[in-house]
Amino acid sequence: MKRRDPRAATGRSLRRLRVPAHRATTRNLQAIYPFIVDSALGTRGVYIGRQAGSDGSFVFDPWELYGEGVITNPNILLAGVIGRGKSALAKTLALRMSAFGVRVYVPGDPKGEWGQVATALGADPIVLGRGLPARVNPLDPGPRPPRLSAEEWAREVLARRNSLLASLAETALDRRLRPVERNALLVALTEVTGTRHEAQPDSYAGGQGAPVLPEIVTALMSPSREAAATLQMSVRELVVDSRDLALELRRLVVGDLAGLFDGPTTHPLDFDAPIQVLDTSRLAGDDTAVALLMTCASAWMEATLASAPGGRRLVVYDEAWRMLRHLALVRRMQAQWKLSRALGVANLAVVHRISDLGAVGASGSEAVALAQGLLADCSTRIVYAQESDQVEATATTLGLTDVEADQLVHLPRGRALWKIGRHSAIVDHLLGEEEVTLVDTDGRMRGIAS
Numbered sequence: 001m002k003r004r005d006p007r008a009a010t011g012r013s014l015r016r017l018r019v020p021a022h023r024a025t026t027r028n029l030q031a032i033y034p035f036i037v038d039s040a041l042g043t044r045g046v047y048i049g050r051q052a053g054s055d056g057s058f059v060f061d062p063w064e065l066y067g068e069g070v071i072t073n074p075n076i077l078l079a080g081v082i083g084r085g086k087s088a089l090a091k092t093l094a095l096r097m098s099a100f101g102v103r104v105y106v107p108g109d110p111k112g113e114w115g116q117v118a119t120a121l122g123a124d125p126i127v128l129g130r131g132l133p134a135r136v137n138p139l140d141p142g143p144r145p146p147r148l149s150a151e152e153w154a155r156e157v158l159a160r161r162n163s164l165l166a167s168l169a170e171t172a173l174d175r176r177l178r179p180v181e182r183n184a185l186l187v188a189l190t191e192v193t194g195t196r197h198e199a200q201p202d203s204y205a206g207g208q209g210a211p212v213l214p215e216i217v218t219a220l221m222s223p224s225r226e227a228a229a230t231l232q233m234s235v236r237e238l239v240v241d242s243r244d245l246a247l248e249l250r251r252l253v254v255g256d257l258a259g260l261f262d263g264p265t266t267h268p269l270d271f272d273a274p275i276q277v278l279d280t281s282r283l284a285g286d287d288t289a290v291a292l293l294m295t296c297a298s299a300w301m302e303a304t305l306a307s308a309p310g311g312r313r314l315v316v317y318d319e320a321w322r323m324l325r326h327l328a329l330v331r332r333m334q335a336q337w338k339l340s341r342a343l344g345v346a347n348l349a350v351v352h353r354i355s356d357l358g359a360v361g362a363s364g365s366e367a368v369a370l371a372q373g374l375l376a377d378c379s380t381r382i383v384y385a386q387e388s389d390q391v392e393a394t395a396t397t398l399g400l401t402d403v404e405a406d407q408l409v410h411l412p413r414g415r416a417l418w419k420i421g422r423h424s425a426i427v428d429h430l431l432g433e434e435e436v437t438l439v440d441t442d443g444r445m446r447g448i449a450s
Contacts, residue, residue, distance in 0.1 A: 043059060045060045048089075048427055053426065062379075073341055073377055074380075075346060075349075075378040076348045078350045079352065080384025082352065088414075088439040104274065106318060107297035107315070114279070116437075117275065117438055118275050123274060126278050126279060127279040128282065135261070143271075166185060167295050167332065171328045172251065184223070184231070188220045189216060189219075212263055214262055217253050280294070301315065320350055321356040324371050330370045375397065380420050381398055383417045385409065
C-alpha cells in the first residue's frame with residue numbers, strides 16, 4: 001500500500017471545518033480592515049481613482065460631503081514631497097470639477113505649470129514679469145455688488161484699498177505698520193481717491209477710473225498741508241514719520257518692481273471664466289515680488305467672491321509655503337478660510353510637508369499660530385509620501401493611527417492617504433490619457449512627450 005505524503009494534509013483537521021457565513025456592515029468591518037473596507041462616502045463627486053485594498057472607485061466633492069455632514073468645512077490641505085503626484089492631483093481636481101460648473105482660481109502659479117490647464121479650459125493665463133506687457137493695478141475696485149448703493153460701495157472700496165495697501169506695505173517692510181504710518185496711508189488714499197472721484201464720478205464703478213499707485217506714493221512723499229493738519233502734524237513731521245512707508249511703496253513704482261503695479265490693469269481677471277491663472281513664474285527667485293502680486297490677486301478675489309452671486313469655486317494656493325512666509329498674506333488666507341462656508345468656496349493649499357506650517361516663524365509667534373489655524377480649518381487632508389523624519393510630526397499633527405503613519409513612507413507615486421473628516425482611505429490617483437499631457441509635470445524626465 002502506497003503511503004500518502006503527510007505534507008499534503010498538514011494543518012488539516014479530520015473533519016472539514018465549516019465556518020458559518022458572517023455578515024456585517026461596512027461601518028463595523030472597517031475596524032478589522034481599515035484600508036480595505038471603509039464606510040462609504042457616497043457616490044456624488046468627481047472621480048479620483050481606485051481605493052487600495054477594495055479596488056472600489058473613489059470620488060470626492062467637498063460641497064456634497066459638507067452637505068452630508070461628513071466634514072465641517074470644504075477646505076483641503078495637500079501635502080507631499082516632490083515627485084509623488086500632488087501637483088497632478090491638484091490640476092486634475094480643477095479639470096474634473098470644472099466639468100461640473102466649479103470655477104477655479106489660481107492666484108499664483110510660481111512654476112508656470114497651470115497654463116496648459118487654463119488653455120484646455122478655454123482661458124489664457126495672465127503672465128506677469130519684468131518687461132512683460134501685462135500690468136495689474138492693486139487699487140482696482142472690482143465688481144460692484146448690486147445690493148450696495150454708490151455711497152456704500154465708495155466706503156467699501158476705500159476700506160479695501162486701505163487694507164490692501166497696508167498689506168503690501170507690511171509685506172515689503174516685513175513688519176507691521178506703525179500707527180502714524182497707517183494713518184498717513186489712509187489720509188493719502190482719501191486725498192487721492194477724493195480728487196479722482198470728483199474728477200471722474202464713475203471711478204468707483206470700474207477699473208478704468210481707479211487711482212494708481214504712483215499717485216499714492218506722491219501723496220505720501222509730498223503730503224498737503226490739509227492732509228498733515230488732519231493728523232495734527234506739520235508737513236515735515238508727517239513726511240519724516242512716514243518716510244519708510246513711502247520709500248517701500250515707491251519701490252513698486254520706480255524700483256526693482258517697476259512695471260508690475262504702477263499703472264492701469266492691462267489684463268483684468270475674468271471671474272466668469274472656468275479658470276483664471278496668474279502666472280508668476282517669470283518672477284521666480286523674487287519671493288517678495290510674488291508675495292506682493294499674490295496679495296493683489298487675493299484682494300481681487302476676495303472682492304469678487306464676496307459679491308458674485310453664488311456658485312461653487314475652488315481657489316488653489318500652489319506652493320502655499322511661499323505665501324506662509326509673509327504674515328500679511330497668512331492673515332488674508334486665514335480670513336479666506338474662515339469665510340469659505342459662507343462664500344461657497346473650497347480653498348486648496350499645496351505644501352511639501354506638514355511641518356511647513358510650523359516653520360513660518362518663531363515658536364509661539366502669530367505667524368505659526370495663524371498657519372496652524374489654517375490646518376485646523378481643513379477638514380480634508382491629503383498626504384502623499386513623506387520622508388521618514390517627517391512621519392512622527394505628521395502623524396501627531398494629523399492624529400494618524402499607527403497603521404496610517406506606517407503607510408506614509410511606503411506610499412508609491414500617485415498613491416495618497418486621504419483623511420476626510422473621520423474617514424481614512426488609501427487612494428491611487430488615476431489619470432486619463434489626455435490628462436497626462438496636461439498635468440504630468442515631470443513627463444520629460446520619464447521620457448513622456450508633452
